[in-house]
Amino acid sequence: MLAPYLVGLVGLVLFPAAVTLALAFTEYDLVNPPSWAGLANVSELVTDPVFRVALTNSLVFALVAVPLRVLLALGLALLLHRRSFGSRPARVAALLPTAVPEIAYGLLWLWLFNPLYGPINQLLRVGGENGLTMLGRTPPQWLTDPTDARAAIILMSVFTMAETFVVLLAARRALPADVYEVAALEDATGWDVFRRVTLPLMAPVLALLVVRDLIASLHFSFVPAFVVTDGGPPPYATTYLSLFIYRTGFEYLRYGYAAAATLVMMLLTVVAVVVQWRLFRRYRAFYRL
Amino acid sequence: MSDADLTHDAGLTLDGVSAAYRGVTVLQQLQLTVARGELLVVLGPSGAGKSTLLRVVAGLEPVTTGQVWIAGRDVTADRPGRRNVSMVFQSYALFPHLTVAENIEFGLVVRDVPKAAARERARAAAEQVGAAHLLGRRPGQLSGGERQRVALARALVREPDVFLLDEPLSNLDLALRVQMRAELRALHDRLGATMLHVTHDQTEALVLADRIAVLRDGRVEQVGTPDEIWHTPASRFVAGFVGSPAMNVLPGSGPIHPSGAPPAGMAGDREIGFRPEAVVLGEPDGAAATVDRVEVVGTDAYAYLTLRAGNPVVARVPAAHRPARGDAVRVGVRWADTHVFDATTGLRCAS
The missing domain is CATH 3.40.50.300 (P-loop containing nucleotide triphosphate hydrolases)
Structure with missing residues (x-):
């Protein structure tokens, strides 16, 4: 029964991972056979300013985008968990951005971000004069200013939180109704109920989702940066680890060096998985009511 | 109220x-x-x-x-x-x-x-x-x-x-x-x-x-x-719901005819109810019945009977004097131990 899964796991995950591990210590351009390079790739990574920028970008992206995504998903889940008028279409709407194919999603945002006729900036200019916003400031230069471009990628990623939303929706709906009735009988305010009941009861799920999203953020920053900002604007404002690896491997044909960078990414993932595992163990007692 | x-x-x-x-x-x-x-x-x-x-x-x-x-x-x-x-x-x-x-x-x-x-x-x-x-x-x-x-x-x-x-x-x-x-x-x-x-x-x-x-x-x-x-x-509902086993309820016209003086207001369509502990087994002029099964609970036993007319009746008897399954018994009850209900409304008739 497990055989197909095992074949897939070995052929598509473990074998490539092992090859990557090996290639990380070689010089390989996809044409000539790989030659042993020892720790040269690793020591080059340490001093490579572009790699350092990419690593920083990835970490900053994760630290900003992940909390925003989880907060949005939590807010929507708490708003929409009840059956009320309009909650069904709203749930579907929350799912849709994730269902759009990634490249199409990127192209759509390319239009949304357009500084002249893009709807976002048109909206921001409402009430302002001479192409400025109502507050008299220049609207964000989404595709040309380094900071604004980073914000653009984060903005794009915030709306594709459907999986987190669905899990939180299910988690909220699985919470017992009676504890909320106790809270109602004690006249707890909405804020007290959220702070003292909902949030602690959902904390285990939230913690696991945050870690999961941190891992995923290493990957889902790739397509927006590739399609919308092309890793720029200079200096490498939206070049994330995944894009750095892609460029190094497939454009500059430095496969061994890309493999070494991939190892760093895997290392980050492993750290996150360990954290997740520990959280899971800690909360297992919590779930066993 | x-x-x-x-x-x-x-x-x-x-x-x-x-x-x-x-x-x-x-x-x-x-x-x-x-x-x-x-x-x-x-x-x-x-x-x-x-x-x-x-x-x-x-x-x-x-x-x-x-x-x-x-x-x-x-x-x-x-x-x-x-x-x-x-x-x-x-x-x-x-x-x-x-x-x-x-x-x-x-x-x-x-x-x-x-x-x-x-x-x-x-x-x-x-x-x-x-x-x-x-x-x-x-x-x-x-x-x-x-x-x-x-x-x-x-x-x-x-x-x-x-x-x-x-x-x-x-x-x-x-x-x-x-x-x-x-x-x-x-x-x-x-x-x-x-x-x-x-x-x-x-x-x-x-x-x-x-x-x-x-x-x-x-x-x-x-x-x-x-x-x-x-x-x-x-x-009749309260009578049947409170008490275990539940109170026996039979038509007022029989097959069991309680002994003693009947209460006033027995005219019309009536039902009589009596608890298992009120049932007297071995009453000479009682209704004929057979024992279907007997449950012993410590010193008490509950005998589940079927009257010849087909109605089920439960009787509480001392465990030491319980009948056996299949025995033929005669079942009686005293008016003083019965409750009278209106057969249509199920309400208690004042006694």
Whole structure:
């Protein structure tokens, strides 16, 4: 029964991972056979300013985008968990951005971000004069200013939180109704109920989702940066680890060096998985009511 | 109960309360008064509307008609938190992430009682129910009986006007249920609080209650002391529901003809009811019957009989003198031990 899964796991995950591990210590351009390079790739990574920028970008992206995504998903889940008028279409709407194919999603945002006729900036200019916003400031230069471009990628990623939303929706709906009735009988305010009941009861799920999203953020920053900002604007404002690896491997044909960078990414993932595992163990007692 | 008995100044008054659940009316024009300091048990089968009644009092379900009065206040339009009631849920509804102490003081903390005072009152409440040694634990580390105590402590820490208890003992094993039943009664006597206790367990109702309200299909069938409910059931339903095995009910015209002087009002279509312990086996001019099976419960035995006419009858006999399966017996009963009901309405005929 497990055989197909095992074949897939070995052929598509473990074998490539092992090859990557090996290639990380070689010089390989996809044409000539790989030659042993020892720790040269690793020591080059340490001093490579572009790699350092990419690593920083990835970490900053994760630290900003992940909390925003989880907060949005939590807010929507708490708003929409009840059956009320309009909650069904709203749930579907929350799912849709994730269902759009990634490249199409990127192209759509390319239009949304357009500084002249893009709807976002048109909206921001409402009430302002001479192409400025109502507050008299220049609207964000989404595709040309380094900071604004980073914000653009984060903005794009915030709306594709459907999986987190669905899990939180299910988690909220699985919470017992009676504890909320106790809270109602004690006249707890909405804020007290959220702070003292909902949030602690959902904390285990939230913690696991945050870690999961941190891992995923290493990957889902790739397509927006590739399609919308092309890793720029200079200096490498939206070049994330995944894009750095892609460029190094497939454009500059430095496969061994890309493999070494991939190892760093895997290392980050492993750290996150360990954290997740520990959280899971800690909360297992919590779930066993 | 007549409307004349209804006072809004009681511990709890339901005045013409109807309630619906998913479009189906589950409480119909209910009139019920619980005196201050009284423990009233609402008894009824599943689906009679017992839990809905409790939730209407708590404000967790809206009324469709009528008013709810608590300690002289009309709370019909008030939200649950403004009614000053505490509820013990069948599931206990403890917060799994809070310690026992935090669970008990929850209602005080969200009402901005200072932390130290809340902790002190929580400890006192826990002592009342014998849960003081559990304060530092979490619900997941407690047994069913301990959770029960914590839920009780949480209910009484705020000193509410009315306690609502929704089948609080039904999740406990029998021995613990009997023990907690006694403790609950003692707690009530100590606190002197108004309590509304819902159960489907007739023994619990009989043992615990000052008065019992028997609920059937959203209507109050009878309100009375346990003695009244047992000795003068107001209807065939009450008679059949209270008592185990249930009361025997046969047509008034036979096949059993009770001995002694019949009560007045036996004219018309009547049914007679008598409890298993009233049945006399071996009555020479009794009705003929055969024994289907015999259940022995300690010193007593219950003989399940079928009369020749086909009606089933249960008799309680001393275990030492029980008949055997298949025996032919003669069954009699005295008029003094029977209840007479109108066959059409099922209501008790005055005797």
